[in-house]
Amino acid sequence: MTGAPAPALSSSPALSRQQFRLRPPPLPEPRGPLSAALTARLSRGTDPDPDPGSTPLPVPSPDNCSPYGDDLQLALYVLYELHYQGFQDVPDSLEWDSGLLAFRGAIEKVFLGALRADVPIDSAETAARALDELQLEPVGDDGSGVSYFLRDEGTLDQVRAYAAVRSLYHLKEADPHAWVLPRLHGRAKAAMVAVEFDEFGGGRAEEMHAQLFADLMEDLGLETTYGRYVDAAPAEVLATVNLMSLFGLHRALRAALVGHFAAVEVTSSPGSRRLAEAMRRVGAGPAAVRFYTEHVTADAVHEQVVRHDVVGGLLEGEPHLDADVVFGIHATTFLENRLADRLLAAWHEGATGLRGAWPDGPAPGAGRSSG
Amino acid sequence: MPNTPERPRRVRVQRDGPLLVEGPVEVVGEDGEVSVSHRFTVALCTCRRSRDFPWCDTSHRRRCRNPSEKQEDKTS
Secondary structure, three states: OOOOOOOOHHHOHHHHHHHHOOOOOOOOOOOOHHHHHHHHHHHOOOOOOOOOOOOOOOOOOHHHOOOOOHHHHHHHHHHHHOOOOOOOOOOHHHHHOHHHHHHHHHHHHHHHHHHHHHOOOOOOOOHHHHHHHHOOEEHHHOOOOHHHHHHHOOOHHHHHHHHHHHHHHHOOOOHHHHOOHHHOOHHHHHHHHHHHHHHOHHHOHHHOHHHHHHHHHHHOOOOOOOOOOOOOOOHHHHHHHHHHHHHHHOHHHHHHHHHHHHHHHHHHHHHHHHHHHHHHHOOOOHHHHHHHHHHHHHHHHHHHHHHHHHHHHHHHHOHHHHHHHHHHHHHHHHHHHHHHHHHHHHHHOOOOOOOOOOOOOOOOHHHOOOO | OOOEOOEOOOEEOOOOOOEEEEOOEEEEOOOOOEEEEOOOEEEEOOOOOOOOOOEOOOOOOOEEOOOOOHHHHOOO
């Protein structure tokens, strides 16, 4: 990288939008006893515990909660978000509050336990074979997944809803994967850093993929404020984002993080092509199309680098982690399929798939063509 | 910098995939059209099926009748 001076912040509209994002979002609305107890605790800030002898969170045990349900997934999402952007009026220091960490650990145990049960790993399977299987494309390009639906028949409102719920990840795109960097070595680390550098715009803030997604959201008339659509996101969305944080924040799951990342990169290009076509069809605007066309060619490169050097490099040094890479791949597919089932069921009924109504009110896309 | 005498530019050749070349690159097509990429590595299409030629768009992949395709909708 060169030592070229950074442009003045006020000179770029893209950067001024970034500045706007620096204000953390408000706490989301609780969805049950776990998330209610958690948001109440966070709202109390660093005030001393009213009952200092007790555990900080005498809440219902997460053991009795549905592992993929709204309450548990939102509580986990909020706890992880303390490691990213935090929340308005919640002290930054609570990121490392021991009571909250213990609470997070209990929830993670339920989530990870459910995933281990639902995604059994065949001892004969290898990471290389699992990634090969992900590469198969349907004959005639007529699959039935989310990107096919949006390309062929999704309404503008459904395309907007898809962008709104995906914003939970894309506005922090590549952040969860940065946690794995210090856990890698040599070839795997160098390659992972190279791919992350690309995700983060190759040193240019306006080219960061998170910024390209914010530009897409503007084209669709969505608010780009970080965390704006958390309340509208169903549990299935929260689970896909929580999976990345779970894998990223635990060194013991570093190979699962690598497997997850490889699965995403391997499957991204063809889906991004279809989503770019969806954006064109609903008249979403050039930035919306650009986000996905950029991912067609970027992820065709990332796939190769991740397979050869990140997965290959990791397993060369730590071959016993092969099954964890496979677990990361299959857990990703499992949760993405749950999300696709949820969205497609709603879309076939003409609904948006959002949890509740649009937080902004009716779609402001009146001036846009939906055909 | 990748392209120095001390450190030659690396090109990875694969039988069933794109040519991987350390960037930045300028690719000159048969018609003289120049395509430029500043990416750290580029994937050059060798199957000629890419709709983003000269860049790979994964069109070289094998196709099958019933892949489990729903997972193909996430974007990195």
